[in-house]
Amino acid sequence: MTPLPAPITPDRWLCQLFSAQTAASGGIVRRQVRDVERLVGRDRFLHEIRRRGFRxxxxxxxFVIFCNTEPVHVLT
Known part of the structure; x- marks a missing residue:
């Protein structure tokens, strides 16, 4: 029987999110709100977004995260 993996910590989850190739290259990533709230919490998540200058x-x-510092314009 294969052992279950250890639960992921909030720090590890955030590290994985922002070190992903798409995020690291200034791209856009998407995460389910329920997963963010369950794993790291909305406040911590938004703090990390702001700290990096992302939107x-x-x-x-x-959540759609723009992993760059460019402005975001809602067109309609």
């Missing part, structure tokens, strides 16, 4: 939007149960 995020929430829609239909997802």
């Amino acid at each position: 995020a939007v929430e829609n239909a149960g997802h």
Whole structure:
């Protein structure tokens, strides 16, 4: 029987998110709100977004994170 992996810590989850190739290259990543709230908490998540100078939007149960410092314009 294969042992279950250890639960992921909030620090490890954030590290994995922001070191992913898409995020590291200034791209866009999406995460489910329920996962963020369960694993790291909304306040901590938003603090890390702001600390990096990134932007995020929430829609239909997802966070869309713009992993760059460019402005975000909502067009419609």
